[in-house]
Amino acid sequence: MTSPVYMPALPAWAREIELSLPLHPQILLSGNVRDLYPVVTLDPEGDPDDETVDLVDLSEMVWKVVSRRGYAAMLMLNPVTAKVDVRADDQPPEWTAPLRRSTYETSAAIGDLLVQVVQNRDAPIALVLPYTARLAPVDGLLDPSDRALLTRAEVLGHQAAPTRGHAPATAMAPFNTVVWVCERQEQLHPLFPIGSPMLRVVPVPRPTLDVRATAARILFAGMAPNDRRARAHAMAEVTHDMTVRDVIACGRLARDRGLPADRYADAARLLQVGITDDPWSAERLRQKISTAEEYLNQRVVGQERAVRKAVDILIRSAVGLNGAHASSSPNRPRGVLFLAGPTGVGKTELAKAIASLVLGEDAKPHRFDMSEFRADEAHQRLIGAPPGYVGYAAGGELTNAVRANPVSVLLFDEIDKAHPRIFDLFLQILEDGRLTDGRGATVYFTECFLVFTSNLGVSESKNPDGGGAPAAAGPSAVSYHTQPAQVERLLRDAFTQFFNQTLGRPELRNRFGDSYVVLDYIRPHVAPVILVKALRSVAARVARTHDLRLDIRPDVEAKLSDIMLERLADGGRAIGTLVETVVVNPLGRWIFDKAPAPGSVITLTSIAGSDGDWRVEVS
Numbered sequence: 001m002t003s004p005v006y007m008p009a010l011p012a013w014a015r016e017i018e019l020s021l022p023l024h025p026q027i028l029l030s031g032n033v034r035d036l037y038p039v040v041t042l043d044p045e046g047d048p049d050d051e052t053v054d055l056v057d058l059s060e061m062v063w064k065v066v067s068r069r070g071y072a073a074m075l076m077l078n079p080v081t082a083k084v085d086v087r088a089d090d091q092p093p094e095w096t097a098p099l100r101r102s103t104y105e106t107s108a109a110i111g112d113l114l115v116q117v118v119q120n121r122d123a124p125i126a127l128v129l130p131y132t133a134r135l136a137p138v139d140g141l142l143d144p145s146d147r148a149l150l151t152r153a154e155v156l157g158h159q160a161a162p163t164r165g166h167a168p169a170t171a172m173a174p175f176n177t178v179v180w181v182c183e184r185q186e187q188l189h190p191l192f193p194i195g196s197p198m199l200r201v202v203p204v205p206r207p208t209l210d211v212r213a214t215a216a217r218i219l220f221a222g223m224a225p226n227d228r229r230a231r232a233h234a235m236a237e238v239t240h241d242m243t244v245r246d247v248i249a250c251g252r253l254a255r256d257r258g259l260p261a262d263r264y265a266d267a268a269r270l271l272q273v274g275i276t277d278d279p280w281s282a283e284r285l286r287q288k289i290s291t292a293e294e295y296l297n298q299r300v301v302g303q304e305r306a307v308r309k310a311v312d313i314l315i316r317s318a319v320g321l322n323g324a325h326a327s328s329s330p331n332r333p334r335g336v337l338f339l340a341g342p343t344g345v346g347k348t349e350l351a352k353a354i355a356s357l358v359l360g361e362d363a364k365p366h367r368f369d370m371s372e373f374r375a376d377e378a379h380q381r382l383i384g385a386p387p388g389y390v391g392y393a394a395g396g397e398l399t400n401a402v403r404a405n406p407v408s409v410l411l412f413d414e415i416d417k418a419h420p421r422i423f424d425l426f427l428q429i430l431e432d433g434r435l436t437d438g439r440g441a442t443v444y445f446t447e448c449f450l451v452f453t454s455n456l457g458v459s460e461s462k463n464p465d466g467g468g469a470p471a472a473a474g475p476s477a478v479s480y481h482t483q484p485a486q487v488e489r490l491l492r493d494a495f496t497q498f499f500n501q502t503l504g505r506p507e508l509r510n511r512f513g514d515s516y517v518v519l520d521y522i523r524p525h526v527a528p529v530i531l532v533k534a535l536r537s538v539a540a541r542v543a544r545t546h547d548l549r550l551d552i553r554p555d556v557e558a559k560l561s562d563i564m565l566e567r568l569a570d571g572g573r574a575i576g577t578l579v580e581t582v583v584v585n586p587l588g589r590w591i592f593d594k595a596p597a598p599g600s601v602i603t604l605t606s607i608a609g610s611d612g613d614w615r616v617e618v619s
């Protein structure tokens with residue numbers, strides 16, 4: 001008795017092609033069409049440890065499908081040679097010989113090829129066009145030959161008839177099938193017959209965890225079955241949302257560098273963002289984070305709770321536990337912080353301090369003022385315009401910045417002012433840690449620290465001329481006279497209402513998790529510290545620029561404090577403005593007029609005047 005022959009197990013999308021052959025004369029494959037696909041063949045004896053895994057490309061997969069249905073041959077247009085390559089188990093049909101000798105460099109020639117394939121009445125045959133999006137440009141006017149090609153494609157779909165010479169005794173005879181292939185459907189010209197009932201659209205998905213693990217077994221051939229499966233699964237876990245080609249590349253990188261299974265993530269990081277070592281686990285950064293709370297409290301005065309939360313997230317990022325609770329999406333950004341509060345309380349300054357801490361003293365965050373992204377098409381500024389639109393070649397501001405600096409601190413100021421469509425991008429970044437730019441390239445945010453700021457609940461959001469997110473209604477806006485505990489409650493209520501009701505995106509609010517932090521108003525006990533810090537900064541600048549030592553008498557500081565307490569509702573920025581107006585401007589005039597000798601000691605003895613006209617006395 002002979003052993004049974006086991007047919008290879010095909011993926012779901014390949015089985016959908018097989019079901020479509022007797023129903024649709026044309027098939028469009030889109031999505032992950034340039035990848036490799038694992039095909040598992042079971043052992044005839046049924047031993048799962050002896051199953052065979054092969055990786056095939058799209059054309060090979062299509063041939064496996066159509067050959068099972070008795071197709072005599074598969075033709076594929078080769079874009080390099082502009083000729084037809086033929087795949088057949090036996091001798092290709094005689095009538096295909098002239099097609100193989102011809103070249104197909106023009107739309108008219110490709111149209112003739114379509115006609116000859118569709119009109120075949122012998123054993124069924126398939127034609128694969130692997131770069132369909134290149135056949136007719138998306139933008140601009142079509143040439144007459146391009147228009148004729150698209151028209152022929154639609155007409156031939158309606159005129160196609162099942163073939164007579166199919167081999168297997170099936171209930172339905174298949175068509176001569178035309179298989180169109182492109183990565184994204186939006187790359188196709190609007191005249192392409194994508195809406196035709198004779199065209200079946202079959203999406204080719206990115207590989208799941210199980211598919212990646214199956215493919216990765218090839219990397220560990222020769223190992224014991226259990227070890228092989230364990231290594232393959234470990235490789236699949238660190239290559240979340242990557243293609244099979246990327247999985248194989250990661251395996252080769254890991255083998256080339258001698259990485260054990262617990263360091264496969266290093267190979268994945270190198271492939272994604274071009275970084276060989278994990279910058280977040282570097283000893284320098286770990287030492288700085290150990291004193292981060294003190295450093296950040298010096299930069300941002302009076303916001304100890306927000307600083308503590310930021311340090312917790314930084315530590316979580318350094319030990320690689322960000323997003324550890326969500327096993328389905330391990331590639332989330334390194335850290336996310338949502339800072340809410342009134343203007344001038346240190347939200348932007350905290351983001352700058354984090355950038356200095358992580359990237360170096362002179363580093364700054366990549367700042368995006370979301371009030372500039374109110375328009376309907378503003379998201380194109382971030383990821384780049386699609387093909388055919390102005391600015392396509394320039395790319396997106398956000399994707400370009402992250403591609404150039406994979407380890408970045410990204411600051412999105414006043415997020416509530418952005419157009420609602422932009423929140424779709426944020427959702428993808430927070431969930432998957434990646435974006436696809438206007439040119440179809442993937443940009444990874446896995447090594448980025450994201451900071452969002454908002455003053456929701458402090459002042460009503462604006463919606464001028466229909467731009468930006470809808471105005472947030474609901475909880476009363478807080479003011480400087482609101483008690484600190486109530487400030488946090490009201491702002492959190494405004495945050496929840498904005499995402500749940502105004503924007504209608506509760507899933508995005510959930511993605512921020514516990515990263516939402518409220519910064520309180522600058523209270524009277526904190527303001528003197530900010531004032532002293534500002535005055536010391538002025539003295540340091542005078543010493544550095546003019547080699548002068550600036551002293552300020554206590555009664556002058558006391559008068560500045562009295563003036564300052566009247567302006568605390570405007571935050572710490574108002575204190576800086578006060579020092580600039582009352583001290584820096586008149587002191588600058590005095591130094592300009594008197595030109596004191598370098599090395600002199602100048603003492604600020606008094607200030608007098610009112611807004612717009614302040615004078616100082618110096619001895």
